[in-house]
Amino acid sequence: MTDTEVFLQQVIYGLSNGMIIALVALGYTMVYGIVELINFAHGDVFTLGGFLALTIVGGLGAAAVLDMNTLGETSNWMLLFGLVVGAGLFCGGLNVAIDKVVYKPLRRAPKLTQLVAAIGVSFILVNIALFWGGVPMDALGGGNAAAAPKDFPEILEGTNLLGEESNVVLRLEDVAIFAITVPLMIGLTLFVKKTRLGRGMRATAQNPIAAKLMGIDTDRVISATFLIGGFLGGAASVMWSVYNNTISFQMGFRAGMDAFTAAVLGGIGSMPGAMLGGILIGLIRAMSDQYIETQWTNVVVFGVLILILVFRPSGLLGLKQREKV
Amino acid sequence: MLTRRLLTVLALTSLFAPAATFAQSVSAKPVEAGSKSGAASKSGDVIKIVSSLPRTGSANAQTTSMVNGIKMAITEVGGAIGAQKIVYEDWDDASPQRGNWDPAVEAQNADKAVGDAAVMAYIGTYNSGAAKISMPKLNAAGIVMVSPANTAPSLTKEGFGEANEPAVYRPAGKINYFRVVPTDDVQGAVAADYAKELGAKKVFVLNDREVYGKGVAGVFEKRAKENGLEIVGVEGIDPKASNYKSLVTKMKQAGADLVYFGGTTQTNAGQLAKDISSGGLRAKLIVPDGCYEKAFIEAAGNRALEGRCFITFGGVEPKALTGKGKDFYENYKKTYGGEPEGYAVYGYEAAKVVIAAMQRLYEAGKPITRASVLEEVGRTKDFTGALGTWSFDANGDTTNRTMSVNTVKSGEFVSVKVVN
Numbered sequence: 222m223t224d225t226e227v228f229l230q231q232v233i234y235g236l237s238n239g240m241i242i243a244l245v246a247l248g249y250t251m252v253y254g255i256v257e258l259i260n261f262a263h264g265d266v267f268t269l270g271g272f273l274a275l276t277i278v279g280g281l282g283a284a285a286v287l288d289m290n291t292l293g294e295t296s297n298w299m300l301l302f303g304l305v306v307g308a309g310l311f312c313g314g315l316n317v318a319i320d321k322v323v324y325k326p327l328r329r330a331p332k333l334t335q336l337v338a339a340i341g342v343s344f345i346l347v348n349i350a351l352f353w354g355g356v357p358m359d360a361l362g363g364g365n366a367a368a369a370p371k372d373f374p375e376i377l378e379g380t381n382l383l384g385e386e387s388n389v390v391l392r393l394e395d396v397a398i399f400a401i402t403v404p405l406m407i408g409l410t411l412f413v414k415k416t417r418l419g420r421g422m423r424a425t426a427q428n429p430i431a432a433k434l435m436g437i438d439t440d441r442v443i444s445a446t447f448l449i450g451g452f453l454g455g456a457a458s459v460m461w462s463v464y465n466n467t468i469s470f471q472m473g474f475r476a477g478m479d480a481f482t483a484a485v486l487g488g489i490g491s492m493p494g495a496m497l498g499g500i501l502i503g504l505i506r507a508m509s510d511q512y513i514e515t516q517w518t519n520v521v522v523f524g525v526l527i528l529i530l531v532f533r534p535s536g537l538l539g540l541k542q543r544e545k546v
Numbered sequence: 547m548l549t550r551r552l553l554t555v556l557a558l559t560s561l562f563a564p565a566a567t568f569a570q571s572v573s574a575k576p577v578e579a580g581s582k583s584g585a586a587s588k589s590g591d592v593i594k595i596v597s598s599l600p601r602t603g604s605a606n607a608q609t610t611s612m613v614n615g616i617k618m619a620i621t622e623v624g625g626a627i628g629a630q631k632i633v634y635e636d637w638d639d640a641s642p643q644r645g646n647w648d649p650a651v652e653a654q655n656a657d658k659a660v661g662d663a664a665v666m667a668y669i670g671t672y673n674s675g676a677a678k679i680s681m682p683k684l685n686a687a688g689i690v691m692v693s694p695a696n697t698a699p700s701l702t703k704e705g706f707g708e709a710n711e712p713a714v715y716r717p718a719g720k721i722n723y724f725r726v727v728p729t730d731d732v733q734g735a736v737a738a739d740y741a742k743e744l745g746a747k748k749v750f751v752l753n754d755r756e757v758y759g760k761g762v763a764g765v766f767e768k769r770a771k772e773n774g775l776e777i778v779g780v781e782g783i784d785p786k787a788s789n790y791k792s793l794v795t796k797m798k799q800a801g802a803d804l805v806y807f808g809g810t811t812q813t814n815a816g817q818l819a820k821d822i823s824s825g826g827l828r829a830k831l832i833v834p835d836g837c838y839e840k841a842f843i844e845a846a847g848n849r850a851l852e853g854r855c856f857i858t859f860g861g862v863e864p865k866a867l868t869g870k871g872k873d874f875y876e877n878y879k880k881t882y883g884g885e886p887e888g889y890a891v892y893g894y895e896a897a898k899v900v901i902a903a904m905q906r907l908y909e910a911g912k913p914i915t916r917a918s919v920l921e922e923v924g925r926t927k928d929f930t931g932a933l934g935t936w937s938f939d940a941n942g943d944t945t946n947r948t949m950s951v952n953t954v955k956s957g958e959f960v961s962v963k964v965v966n
Contacts, residue, residue, distance in 0.1 A: 234795065348642075351642065366604050366841050368602055368642070370811075371844070372816075372846070388798070403624075403775075461788065465788055465789045465817065466820050467816060470645075476788065506792065511796050513784050514782075516782040
C-alpha cells in the first residue's frame with residue numbers, strides 16, 4: 222500500500238467510526254442542552270438498541286439473513302432500514318420512559334442527585350443487557366454465556382466496492398453509515414431550525430422558565446428531546462452492530478465514553494459541536510492507530526480533549542454559557 | 547459556574563471509574579458433595595476446596611466446564627477423605643464492570659480463603675494476571691494453590707518477567723503454587739514454529755497488554771526471530787476498542803502475512819479476527835490457548851476464522867484424550883450432557899492431584915492440614931491422571947509438555963498437529 226492509500230483508508234475508517242460516535246454524542250448534547258443533565262444512561266440505551274437489533278435479526282432466522290445475499294441488495298437495505306427505525310423507536314421510547322419515571326420527579330432536585338440517578342439507571346440497563354444476552358436464542362449463542370460478545374450477522378454484502386484488487390477497502394457498511402447518518406443529521410438540523418417544536422426546543426434550552434411563560438409546553442419539549450436523542454442512539458447502535466459485527470453488554474460503555482468526550486470536545490449543548498466532535502474523535506483515533514501506536518490512542522484522544530478544554534473551556538463550538546445563580 | 551465545573555469533574559471521574567458496580571455475582575454456593583449436609587465449616591470437621599475462576603464474562607462457559615471437572619474429581623472419591631467431608635465452593639474472580647477477571651475480586655477471594663481455616667486448597671486462577679494477586683497472599687498463609695490454566699512462565703521461572711519474579715510470589719520462601727498446564731515458553735515456541743511451517747515471512751505481533759498475553763507474545767517474537775521470520779511490527783492493543791480496522795490497515799501496509807495475537811476472547815480476539823477478515827488483510831492469524839473456547843468462535847463467527855486462524859493449546863482436544871483422559875471425556879459427557887471445553891480436563895486434574903495427596907496423607911494416618919497438604923502435593927511424582935503420567939518439577943510446573951495446534955472448521959475446533 223502506498224502512503225496515500227493508507228491515509229485514504231484511515232480517513233474512511235475514521236469517518237465511519239466518527240459518524241457513529243457523532244450520532245450517540247447528539248443524544249448526550251441535546252439532553253444536556255435542554256435539561257442540563259448528563260444522561261449517563263444514554264450509552265446503555267444504545268447497548269439495548271444493539272441487542273434488540275440482533276434479536277430481530279435472530280428472530281428472522283439465520284437462514285433468512287444468509288438468504289438476503291441471494292435475495293438481492295434491496296432486501297438487505299430494507300432490513301437495515303427497518304432495524305434502524307425499529308431500534309431507534311425502541312431506544313427513543315425507552316429514553317422517554319426513563320425520563321418520565323426517573324428524571325422528571327427529580328427535575329428540581331440538585332444537579333448531583335439527577336446525575337447519580339442517571340448513573341443508577343445506567344447500572345440497571347447494563348444488567349438488563351446482561352440478562353438479555355442470556356436468553357436462549359441461537360443468535361445469542363444459545364444464551365450459554367450471557368456476558369460473551371455476540372456475533373452480529375453480516376447484513377450487507379462484504380465485498381470491496383473499489384474492486385477486490387484495490388488496496389483501499391470501501392465496503393457497503395461504510396457507505397451505509399454515510400447514507401443513514403448524514404440524512405439523520407441534516408433532518409435533525411432542519412427540524413430544530415424550522416419547525417415549531419424545534420423552536421420550542423431552542424427556546425427551552427435558552428431559558429426554560431421564560432419559555433414556559435411564553436406558553437411553550439416545556440414538558441412536551443423535554444419528552445421530544447429524549448425521544449429524538451434516544452432515536453439517534455438506537456440508529457447508531459444498529460450502524461455500530463452492522464459495522465463491527467459484534468455486540469456485547471459493555472459496548473455502550475466505550476461508545477458512551479467516546480460520545481461524551483465528543484460532545485464535550487465540540488461544546489456540550491451544541492448540536493453541530495457534537496457532530497464535529499464525533500467525527501474528530503473518529504479521525505484522531507484512526508490517525509493515532511496508524512501514525513503513533515494503538516496503545517497510545519486513548520492518551521492522544523484525551524490529551525486533545527484536555528488541550529481544547531484548557532484553551533477553549535466551552536468546547537470547539539460551545540456557546541457562551543449563561544451565568545447560573 | 548462552580549456547579550458546572552463540579553459536574554464535569556464528577557462526570558469524567560465516574561466515566562473512568564468502573565461504570566457498573568452492581569451486585570457482584572460471587573457465586574459462593576457450597577456444593578454438598580458428601581452425605582451429611584449443613585456441616586459447620588470448622589477445621590477438622592470438613593475439608594474445604596475452593597476455586598477462583600472467572601464466572602462473569604465470556605470465560606464463563608470455560609469456567610463452568612472446569613468447575614464440572616473439579617466436581618467430578620470430588621465425586622469420584624465419594625465426596626470425602628475418610629470421615630472428613632469435602633466441601634467445594636465455586637468462587638468468581640471476575641466482575642461485571644470489567645467483564646473479565648478483576649484484581650479487587652481476586653484479592654478478596656484470596657483473603658477469604660486465608661481467613662477460613664477449613665480451606666485446604668485453592669484451585670485457580672484462569673488468568674495469569676489474577677494469579678499474581680493471590681499467589682503471595684496464599685503463599686504467606688501456606689495454602690496450596692493449583693492452577694488449571696495459568697500459562698505465564700514468569701509466575702514460576704526466573705528470566706521471563708521482572709527481576710523480582712517469581713521470588714515476589716513466595717514471601718514464605720517455599721513453593722505453594724503448582725500448575726497442571728504447560729507454560730507459555732513452550733506454547734509461544736510451538737506457535738512460532740508453526741508460523742514457519744505455514745510459510746510465513748513477515749509477522750506482526752500483537753498483545754493485549756496483560757501478563758499472559760504480553761508474555762506469550764514475547765516468547766513467540768523471540769522464537770520467530772530465531773526461526774528467521776521478519777517481525778514487521780509489535781503493538782499492544784486496547785482490548786475495549788470497538789474495532790481494529792485502523793490497526794489492520796497498518797498491518798497491511800507493513801506487508802504482514804501472519805499476525806500473532808497474545809490475548810484471550812475477553813481481550814477482544816474475536817473482534818480482531820473479524821477486522822482482519824473484513825479489512826482485506828490476507829494473513830494467517832495465530833492465537834494462544836486463551837482463545838481455545840467456544841466463546842471465541844461465537845464472538846468471531848466461523849467466517850472470520852475458517853482457513854485463517856490457528857489456536858495453540860497446552861494439551862490435546864478433549865475427544866483426543868487417551869487412557870484415563872478418555873474415561874474422563876466419556877464420564878463428562880454422560881454426567882453433564884455436552885462436550886467439555888478445552889480446560890475441563892485441567893480443572894479435573896488440578897482437583898484430582900490435590901485429592902490424591904490428601905488420600906495419601908489419610909492412608910498414612912497423617913492429619914490433613916494446610917501444611918501437610920502443601921507438602922504432599924509438592925511430592926507428586928509420576929502421577930497417572932487424565933493428562934498422562936507426569937510430575938511437578940522443582941518450580942511447581944508440570945513436566946507434561948504436550949501441545950496442540952488447532953484450527954476452526956464449520957464452527958468447531960479441529961486439531962491439526964500435536965507436538966510432544
